[in-house]
Every structure is written in structure tokens, then in C-alpha cells.
Amino acid sequence: MTCSKKPKSVDILFDVTKDSFEDISSNRKPVVLRGLDIGECKEKWTPEYLSEEGGSKEVKIHVSKTPQMDFINKNFMYRSLLFSELVKRASTQKQEDFFIDETEKYYLRALGDDPRKDIADVRVQFPSLAKDIRFPDFYPEERFFSSVFRIASPGLQLWTHYDVMDNFLIQVQGKKRVVLFSPQSVDYLYMHGDKSEVLDIDNIDEDKYPLFNKADRYEVYLEPGDVLFIPALWFHNVISLEFGVAVNVFWKHLDDKFYDNKDTYGNKDLLPAYRANQIIDRAIKTLDELPEEYKDFYARCAIDRIKKKALTSSTT
Ligand SMILES: O=C(O)CCC(=O)C(=O)O
Numbered sequence: 083m084t085c086s087k088k089p090k091s092v093d094i095l096f097d098v099t100k101d102s103f104e105d106i107s108s109n110r111k112p113v114v115l116r117g118l119d120i121g122e123c124k125e126k127w128t129p130e131y132l133s134e135e136g137g138s139k140e141v142k143i144h145v146s147k148t149p150q151m152d153f154i155n156k157n158f159m160y161r162s163l164l165f166s167e168l169v170k171r172a173s174t175q176k177q178e179d180f181f182i183d184e185t186e187k188y189y190l191r192a193l194g195d196d197p198r199k200d201i202a203d204v205r206v207q208f209p210s211l212a213k214d215i216r217f218p219d220f221y222p223e224e225r226f227f228s229s230v231f232r233i234a235s236p237g238l239q240l241w242t243h244y245d246v247m248d249n250f251l252i253q254v255q256g257k258k259r260v261v262l263f264s265p266q267s268v269d270y271l272y273m274h275g276d277k278s279e280v281l282d283i284d285n286i287d288e289d290k291y292p293l294f295n296k297a298d299r300y301e302v303y304l305e306p307g308d309v310l311f312i313p314a315l316w317f318h319n320v321i322s323l324e325f326g327v328a329v330n331v332f333w334k335h336l337d338d339k340f341y342d343n344k345d346t347y348g349n350k351d352l353l354p355a356y357r358a359n360q361i362i363d364r365a366i367k368t369l370d371e372l373p374e375e376y377k378d379f380y381a382r383c384a385i386d387r388i389k390k391k392a393l394t395s396s397t398t
């Protein structure tokens with residue numbers, strides 16, 4: 083079934099400054115910042131220019147036969163291409179050279195040089211392009227975590243997921259639809275780690291996902307030059323409606339002690355959340371020692387205690 087609830091819209095704000103962003107950031111809701119100075123990239127980053135300036139670097143990409151990438155059935159493969167070749171292919175509808183077939187789709191989520199140790203930063207990996215882009219300076223520079231190139235073929239859809247840091251998604255080229263769900267909707271999203279199992283979010287299989295349409299859904303269309311503020315834990319699903327070039331910047335808005343310093347992607351749960359999840363895994367295993375009737379009873383008691391003691395917001 084198609085989505086029955088009308089999605090909420092995301093506010094589009096003009097003339098936001100470092101000072102006025104303080105209120106926006108403490109409100110913990112996504113907004114589009116329109117009209118910010120993002121640098122010359124907005125005019126300059128054509129496929130030809132990107133190929134020339136970022137050209138000779140090899141990048142690891144997702145290649146998918148269909149536009150909707152499926153992380154469970156892995157309908158995509160990881161391959162490497164020169165940045166220039168990726169840009170050429172992702173900006174072209176039909177491929178002369180391909181991995182699967184001539185209409186395959188491409189997605190780049192840039193990584194650090196050694197992804198196990200280095201974080202992605204366009205200023206380090208693509209210095210000749212980075213000079214063209216300005217990140218909003220609304221967070222102190224020492225709170226910077228990473229800046230990530232996102233390049234996509236037209237139609238490519240990235241699954242619904244959350245990240246653990248505040249994020250500016252700077253849309254440089256191409257239109258993009260972003261659907262967001264509030265963190266309180268997590269109960270309805272059929273999560274698998276940091277990703278939702280529900281891929282076709284516009285055409286819900288209600289037998290399989292009966293609760294999905296209860297989620298608190300927001301929708302926004304980004305234009306080149308827009309900066310979408312995605313607060314930590316807000317779920318997002320992205321469709322590139324045209325050849326898309328974006329850079330997203332993650333910021334550590336909390337104290338350093340919360341973050342896992344081996345997290346090069348910015349998507350590992352905060353350390354106390356990770357520890358709590360381990361304890362919950364152990365509790366589930368321990369409940370397994372009980373006869374079924376008792377296990378069910380004590381699981382309900384535990385859920386009730388967690389609800390009473392740890393929830394601050396009601397489910398939407
Ligand atoms: O725009 C995209 O391709 C994905 C953006 C995203 O997931 C992010 O900024 O965290």
C-alpha cells in the first residue's frame with residue numbers, strides 16, 4: 083500500500099547565522115538552510131570539472147543493477163573506479179563499459195585512505211576540489227569529525243538509516259528527495275542495526291510491515307546549494323532525482339567521551355549505548371534459561387521497567 087499519512091514538511095530557513103543556528107540545533111529537528119555561501123562548487127562542479135580535478139584517485143563504490151539498493155539481499159556489488167570514471171559513468175544514463183549491465187547505478191560514499199584507520203575528509207583526499215567548497219562554520223572547528231563525498235546516479239535510492247552525529251548534508255549538484263523519520267519512530271521502522279529493513283518506503287507491504295505507516299515522516303526536496311541539517315539519530319532515506327554530488331559534514335556535538343574513537347564512519351553507537359546493548363543481549367540470553375511462561379513474564383517486566391525508567395518521550 084502507498085503511504086497513507088501525509089508527510090510533514092521540513093522548514094526551509096534563509097539567512098541563518100552561527101548565532102541563530104544555536105536555537106535550531108537545540109530544537110533537534112531537521113531544517114534546510116537555504117542561501118548559505120557554500121563556495122564556488124555550486125557553479126564549478128560539473129562532471130567535466132570534477133573528472134579533471136579529482137580524476138586520478140581510485141574510489142570504492144557501490145554498483146547496483148536496480149536503483150533501490152538492498153543491503154539485506156545485497157543487490158549491489160563493491161567495485162573500484164578512478165574518480166573521473168565514476169563521475170563520467172554516474173552522470174551518463176547508458177554505459178559503454180559496465181560491471182553488470184548498461185543501465186547499472188553507481189553510488190560513492192567516500193572513505194578515508196585506509197578506512198580502518200582514517201576518516202573521510204575531502205580536504206585531505208580531494209584537496210583540489212575541497213578548495214571550492216565552504217562548510218558552514220556553525221560548530222567549533224575542533225568538533226569536526228568527517229566530510230564525505232556522496233556521488234550518485236539519477237534514481238539511486240539509499241536505504242533508511244541513522245547516524246550518531248549531527249550532520250550538514252550539503253547538496254552541491256542535482257535535486258534530491260530526502261525522507262526523514264524522527265528518532266521516536268524507531269519502533270516502527272523494522273531496524274537491522276543502523277538500517278531499516280523497509281526499502282520501498284513509498285509502497286509499503288503492510289502484511290510484512292504493519293506498523294511502518296505509524297512512523298513520524300518528513301519529506302523535503304533539496305536543490306543545489308541547499309544544506310540539510312540532519313540532527314543525530316534522525317533517520318533519513320535519500321533518492322537522487324538527478325546526477326547528484328553532495329558533501330556531508332559530521333560534527334561531534336557531544337562530549338568526546340561518548341564517541342568510539344575507532345569509529346571511522348561516524349555511525350557506531352555512543353559508547354554507553356553500545357555497552358547497554360551488550361547487557362541487553364546478555365539479559366536476553368539469561369531469560370532463555372527460564373521455562374517459556376516465565377521467560378515471557380520476566381521479559382514483559384523488563385520492558386515495563388525500561389519504559390518507566392529510561393524513556394523520556396512517548397512514541398509518536
Ligand atoms: O545524500 C546521500 O547520498 C546520503 C546522505 C547521508 O546519508 C548523510 O548525509 O548522512
Ligand SMILES: [Fe+2]
Nearest residue numbers: 243244245318
Ligand atoms: Fe547518513
